[in-house]
Amino acid sequence: MAIGIQAPPSAGVPGKKRWAMVIDLRRCIGCMACVAACKAEYDVPLGVWRTTVKVKDTGTFPNTKRHFMPRLCNHCDNPPCVRNCPTEATYKHEEGYVLQRYERCIACRTCIAACPYNARHVLPGNRTRVKVGGVVDKCTFCEHRVSNDQLPACVQTCLGRSRIFGDLNDPKSEVHRLVATMGTVTLKPEKGTRPQVYYIKPDRLSMNQGDAAPVSAAARSDAEAFYRHNKGSRFFGGVL
Amino acid sequence: MFEYSWFHIAPWGAELSIYFFLVGMAGMAFVLASAPEVFGSPAAMRLKPVQMPALLVALVLLILCGPLLILDLGQPGRFLYPILYFHWTSPLSWGSVFLLMFGACVVIFGFGLVTNRAALLRPVGIIGSLLGLSMPLYTGLDLMVNTTRDLWNSPWMPVLFTVLAVTSGTGLVALIAMLRRADDAMPVLRQIMGWSVGVTLFLFLGLWVMFLYGGEELQQGWVLLNTEFGTQLWVVTFLIGILVPLVLLVLPLANQPAVVVLAGLGAMVGAYSFRDMILIAGQMPQLFY
Structure with a gap:
């Protein structure tokens, strides 16, 4: 139940969809195909990303390991960006997407300041092909594809099947099963945002220690x- | 070791710290300009000689805020959107409405003063003063509500911003008073400034304790403040902006208008620097995430 100014939850609400993503970090090979697919889908300009893959090497030679961590908007169930937006340009769809109305956005960047996941960016104003510019943009979970029974572009293209997308409220869905059984983690859960991108940590032993x-x-x-x-x-x- | 990440910096930069500074000073300048009508006490009546210049300064500062907001938002018309699509959970929406209403109060009060409409001045002065103080309050609140930024997410933030606006606004009016040779107003201005700088010192110490006892992000912020912002924190904000004005204001020497003005100028520098530092540094710890 939403109390005060918190957003009404979509997760766990019977009869409603709650789109969510599970990212299996054991399967990510850092090919960046998801980043390229997203860039192609939306003509995302140079210098900004809707999704990216963080790369980090650990250890010392010869015992080294390269880690990959795909990042995107967490489509929080209690999104602080929505709460802080002065024009309701950012809003939470009843199926859980956090979306952006470009025509209302005044580029005040309050939502960027409010987002703990570094998931938002300002589109440059001088774009040539797609004319939307000078406003804040973000990942939409490919709402236009999902509403037409397609997967998000990053999920569709993921080589290792690291990204899994579906309705968290559907007990038969893969994301529901994975979240229920795999001990997934979310980013910065202590911020109270209830993020809906769940990660399966790469090392099962450390995860299930x-x-x-x-x-x-x-x-x-x-x-x-x-x-x-x-x-x-x-x-x-x-x-x- | 190789590491790659990407950062989308929330580009709240100097145009906003200048805006915070100017709009806060405009608010306090109006409070002081309307004080003779609002309070009517002997102390408030001493501000009468600086009433009109303080009001004009408030108006000029507000006018200067316009281009800054346009620069920040990119298009002039965008300022109206938070009013047209008012979102009650956003402090920015409330701020936009209050800013417009405050501007109207400044103009109406000036009109009342010029045409000598005494019945109009007191109610407009009271409403305008509250709206004037709401300017720094909403800017602080706008930072405070970002619960994901530990440096900003303190309930003291709006209080600090308001107190800094009181200090800088009073400093500015003290400068006007000296230029207009309104020496009668100086003791009142000195008293207001003394209290507000004193409160700023306590808030500064409070923030210091908050950082020292804080969690991971605050510790990171504290390191940042002492390295990247070391000079701004300790020299410009603490020494020039708080300590020197406080010492000047409590000394018997502060009977001289020049000393009050000097303290006011220092406090103005500190008030700008404090907010600028918090605004910029507050965005940075998350970059390391």
């Missing part, structure tokens, strides 16, 4: 000592 056995002998030994020491305490009561 609460119930997975430690891998190395040293870690196992440490864990056993820790369990022994804490057994019977309130925290571990009923777990071990």
Whole structure:
């Protein structure tokens, strides 16, 4: 239930759709096909992105690992950008999309300031082919495609099938099953935005460390000592 | 190690910190200009000689805000949209309405003053003063409501912005008073400025404690403020903007108009610098996300 000025929720509301995305980070290969597809779909200008893939290397040679993290608008169930927009140019669709009305946008950038996910940008005013410019833009979850029974462009093109899209309120949908069973995480949940892009972390063991056995002998030994020491305490009561 | 990310910076820049500064000063200048009619007390009546110039300055400052808003929004007509499509949960919408109403109050009050319509002056003065103080209040509120930016998300932000507007507006009127040789007004202005700079010091210390005891984003912000904004924070804001004016205002020397004006100029510099720093630095910690 929405209280005060919070947006009415779409997730978990019977009889309503709630579009959401699950990103399986174990499958992302950093090919950036999603970024290219999005750029092509919307003619997104140089220097700004509706979606991108963050890349980070960790470790030291030869034990290195490259991590990829696709990022886009989280289409929050309680979006702060909508609350702060002075003209209601940004609004939340009843099916969960957070959309932008260009004709109302005054480019005050309040929504950019309000967004904790760095998901919004200002379109340059001097565009040649698509004339929409000088306003704030963002990912729409490809509402125009989804409403015509197609997948968002980034999902359609994802090589590793890392991006999974669907109706979170439909118990039969893949996103519902994944969110229910995979222990997904969201970005900055402490901000109260209820983001609807869920991530499956790349390392299942680290993700499920609460119930997975430690891998190395040293870690196992440490864990056993820790369990022994804490057994019977309130925290571990009923777990071990 | 290779790392690639992208940042969409919310480009709230100098045009907005200047706007915050000017509109806040305009609000306080109007409060002081209307004080003789609103309060009618002997202390308020001492401001009578600076009434008209302070009102004119408020009007000029408001007029200067126009191009700044156009520069910020890109098109002149866009200013009307928050009023046409009023969104009650957005402080910016309320600010747009109040700004327009405040402008009207300044003009009507000036008209009343010129045509000597005493019955008009008091109600317009009261409404205009409240609207004038709502100018810095809404700018602070506009930052405060961004719950995702820890540097801004403090309930003290609108209070701080209002107090800074009181200081800078009073400093400006003190300068006018000195130029007009209205020495009678100086003790009143000195008292208002002394209190507001004192409150600014407490708010500064409060923010300091908030940073020192804060979470990850605030700690990051604190590092940023002390590195990228170190000079602005400690020299321009704290030393020139708060400490020096406070010392000047509490000294017996402050009986001299030049000292009050000097303190006022320092406080004006500090009031601009404080808000500019908060506005710009507040956008940055998220960049590292």
